[in-house]
Amino acid sequence: IIPSRFTKVYLNWMENIRDWCISRQLWWGHRIPVWHCEECSQITVNADQPERCTHCGSSKIYQESDVLDTWFSSALWPHSTLGWPDDTEDLRHFYPTTVMETGYDILFFWVARMIMMGLENTGDIPFRWVYLHGLIRDEQGEKMSKIRGNVINPVEAIEEYGADALRFAITTGSAPGNDVQVSSQKLEAGRNFANKLWNASRFVIRSLPPGLEDTALPPVLPVEDRWILSRLDQLIAKVNHLLEDFQFGEAEREIYDFLWHEFCDWYIELAKIRLRRHSDKLEPSPLPVLVQTLEISLRLLHPFMPFITEEIWQRLVSHLPQDESRPDSVTIAAYPTARGVTDTQAEEEMESVIEIIHSIRNARAQSRIEPARWIEAQICTKNKPAIESHRQSIETLARVQPLAIVDPRKGRGNREGALVLVLRNVEVILPMAVDLDAERHRLEKEKEALQAKIARLETRLSDSTFLSKAPPLIIEREQRKLLDSQVRLGKIKERLTQLC
Known part of the structure; x- marks a missing residue:
């Protein structure tokens, strides 16, 4: 049963099963195969309509007017729809099925009873897996009802x-x-x-x-x-x-x-x-x-x-x-299947480009620079050829021109009075008027966030359970995140020292 927590609920019901009143006073349903005798008041139970009472032989008999509970009829559905009790081709091919999907609120009313009826009538359970979905509620989590007026008409x-x-x-x-x-x-x-x-x-x-x-x-x-x-x-x-x-x-x-x-x-x-x-x-x-x-x-x-x-x-x-x-x-059409190929180099390079564009856009928004206005920018990176190949994309999507891309080993550019964005593998320098107090405050907040992230990653990577169960790719990804965060934290601390 999915989720597995409902297995306990199911077993509790089955192990503490109670009598079930199967008759209902409805106009529609499977009629109960019971006949009452007017002479001796006894009942006759038979799959086919009897001509006489099996107790006294009287012909004055009438069928019970109640019908079977809906859940009784529904419990027969997995096999009765396939031709049971006859040994049909459909029954042999489709019974039992693989997955039964329904709401958790009718786990006992329907699912348990389908299993009971299936085992009794065919000797096999009707499905291997039961997937239980939740109920649809309103935005406050309340049950929808006409009285509350919170029903969304589909x-x-x-x-x-x-x-x-x-x-x-x-x-x-x-x-x-x-x-x-x-x-x-x-x-x-x-x-x-x-x-x-x-x-x-x-x-x-x-x-x-x-x-x-x-x-x-x-x-x-x-x-x-x-x-x-x-x-x-x-x-x-x-x-x-x-x-x-x-x-x-x-x-x-x-x-x-x-x-x-x-x-x-x-x-x-x-x-x-x-x-x-x-x-x-x-x-x-x-x-x-x-x-x-x-x-x-x-x-x-x-x-x-x-x-x-x-x-x-x-x-x-x-x-x-x-x-x-x-x-x-x-x-x-065939559902897609993965080739199992990850282009790590392309992903890392594009992550860096996206981070550059995203950080410049955020800086522009925080400084309330009009979207159409071009601003000057400088990117310091040790991977200059890779970033240079994306120059036009960065210029166009971040609205920066002129754009200088420099290797920090050959000079770090003029940072006085400039906004410096410290990213994972690069630094972005925006030479525009900056409130130094606001810049220090921004960097302090970023430093605190990175310190918290590093602490979480270190805790996770020191967890023996995680290390023994997680796939190697996930562990490698978390280790890379930790290293990137530590490098970035060092750059932010260096920048804060420069501003003091």
Whole structure:
């Protein structure tokens, strides 16, 4: 049973089982196979309608008017729908099934009784796994009811936000057996994500030339292409692992984070710069990588948001070269599987570039510099050739010009009165008027945050349980985080000393 904490609840019910009143006074249901005798007042139980009372032989008998409890009838569902009691091909093929999905509130009413009936009638349990989802509640965690007036009508929500947005709101980030709080803000977030995906897809499709003949990846790719493909491969591996572990909400959140924060926010913006300068064809076009990343992402997301992914997928493949092996629908397309290839060098380089752009944007916002205004910047890095190769991207996305990229071993530049951003592997110098007290305060806060982070990482890396159970890649990643944080802390302390 998933989550496993409900196994104890299930066993407690089964080990302390009580009598069950199976009759209900309803107009609809399976009639109870019991006949009453008007002569002797005895009852006759029979699968087929008897002609006489089995006790006194009287023909004055009538069937019980009550019907079976709904849960009694439902308990027969796994095998009765497959032709039982006959030995049918469907019963042999589909019974027992693999996974049963339902709410935790009917674990005993339905799940336990299906198991009881299955064992009694077929000799086997009806399913191997039981996945229990939580209940949908309002944004305060209260049960929805008409009396409270806090019910979200799904039909109205679909009309206003879309079916996929509703699915997104009630599934993203959810955990097995935990209740889900739904609000208009979550529905809006689902709609915003759908719009983001739609607009990104429209950009990719509109960028494709008519009569496109080939979308194969070139043998040599720029760093940003290698980065997004590496991140995509890691996403595929992570999502497949989470799905196998029944962590559906977490899998959807991972896809959301990748599409919004890596593919849309960064890769597409970098691709736009390359597309504008691609007329001379001195570098590979980003289109093959855009197409591949989008198409695979649509297949990853399809189980969670089926309508918009199907629509976009159909539009995308209609612009691609004909492929007889391509299925007619994304629904029946193969789910992505990871290649198991991580491009560490590309990821580290792009992380540094993104951090540079992000830090400059934050500094501009804190200093209330108009978005359209260009400012001067200087980057000090020991990896000058790598950062130099991203000059145009940094200039365009951070709005910095002139931009100087220097090796600190050959001079650290003029820092007097400048804002110095201390990053992991680089320093960014923005020569603009700075409040020194405010700068000291900012650096002190950053120092405290880094010290806390280092303490957490050191504790984790000294934990024998973590070291014995965590995969080597995770341990290596945490060690790298610790080293980067220590280096960055040293630079901040050095900068604070300069300001004293």
